Amino acid sequence: MAGPLEQFAIQNLTPPLFSIGGHSIAVTNSAIFMMAAVVGSAGLLLAGSGKGAMIPGRIQAMAELFYEFIANMIRDNVGSAGKKYFPFIFSLFIFTLFGNILGMIPYGFTFTSHIAVTFFMAAVVFLGVTMIGLFKHGLHFFSLFFPHGAPIFTAPILIPIELVSYLSRPISLSVRLFANMTVGHVLLKVLAGFVVALGVFGVVPLAVLVAITALELLVAVLQAYIFTILCCIYLNDALHLH
Amino acid sequence: MAEDDRKATSDDLDRRLRGVRQAYQAGTGRSSRPAKSGAGGEKLGVGMRVAVELVSGVVAGAFIGLMADQWLGTKPWLLIVGFILGCCAAFLNVYRVAQAEERRSKGSSDKLS
Structure with a gap:
């Protein structure tokens, strides 16, 4: 029987196509699922926005729901200044959501369970947000690292702490998503192993497995939501500085 | 029709x-x-956020300390300083999560009443 961590193995599905810096690049199962997420989400939204009917059909209602959800999130957390970042945040949410949900399909692969993927996304958000803040406020941006109204002699302690706190953001952002997805899938696999090993009594872990699968679906959606809302909060910090 | x-x-x-x-x-x-149906899941999310925040702050601080040590050749002092700063930053982050959570729950209860 396959070990609980085998489901996360990256497999080359094609012979190496080309190499960058000594690493041969091939199409992997992770890449296939990322493409599936992009094609699936783009297909859903194109199908939903194509007709533009007054009374939305099922797919259009779904697309509108996604749109309104993210639009409201940005309005509540960033304000009107965040409007122009809507396309990016929406793409981020849909990509993460589809990645998490596609991983719930049996025999699927969860690309968000790899820290390489989540840390890359978090790093792009972090660098982007820092850049936006720097361009918008110039050197005044660094006032983010000193709480307003604190006595000046506390600066040598407060500034390093705030700096480390700021630099820990991409780590917490990426680890949260990666850990949640990995833990959930390992748990499912371990419990599924018990079903086979216990024979007749395997009904008990099977029942638990059904409940955990529902919980995992919830976690999949919730983590995509949390990832996106934290990006909004960071963007708000950079745009408005406290 | x-x-x-x-x-x-x-x-x-x-x-x-x-x-x-x-x-x-x-x-x-x-x-x-539906204010009630999502409450359990949201609590789970907040708990997870706090746990990860606690770890990531320490990791960030220790990593910065370690890198600075390697760069300046001052092993192990900057690692220790970075670790302590990371702990402080982690607690600061947890405090901020709790603060934001409290503000949010207060805000939503105001809206309901």
Whole structure:
């Protein structure tokens, strides 16, 4: 029987196509699922926005729901200044959501369970947000690292702490998503192993497995939501500085 | 019948939607926004956020300390300093999460009452 961590193995599905810096690049199962997420989400939204009917059909209602959800999130957390970042945040949410949900399909692969993927996304958000803040406020941006109204002699302690706190953001952002997805899938696999090993009594872990699968679906959606809302909060910090 | 539906204006639709929503609220005694159903999941999310925040701050601080040590050749002092700063930053982050959470829950209860 396959070990609980085998489901996360990256497999080359094609012979190496080309190499960058000594690493041969091939199409992997992770890449296939990322493409599936992009094609699936783009297909859903194109199908939903194509007709533009007054009374939305099922797919259009779904697309509108996604749109309104993210639009409201940005309005509540960033304000009107965040409007122009809507396309990016929406793409981020849909990509993460589809990645998490596609991983719930049996025999699927969860690309968000790899820290390489989540840390890359978090790093792009972090660098982007820092850049936006720097361009918008110039050197005044660094006032983010000193709480307003604190006595000046506390600066040598407060500034390093705030700096480390700021630099820990991409780590917490990426680890949260990666850990949640990995833990959930390992748990499912371990419990599924018990079903086979216990024979007749395997009904008990099977029942638990059904409940955990529902919980995992919830976690999949919730983590995509949390990832996106934290990006909004960071963007708000950079745009408005406290 | 289907033809009539298609001709419905948006005002018409709005009125009907409002009617249905009111009927639903009267029937269940709850607001149309499901405040209760997501509560368990949201709590789970907050707990997870705090746990990860606690770890990531320490990791960030220790990593910066370690890198600075390697760069300046001052092993192990900057690692220790970075670790302590990371702990402080982690607690600061947890405190901020709790603060934001409290503000949010207070805000939503104000809205409900």
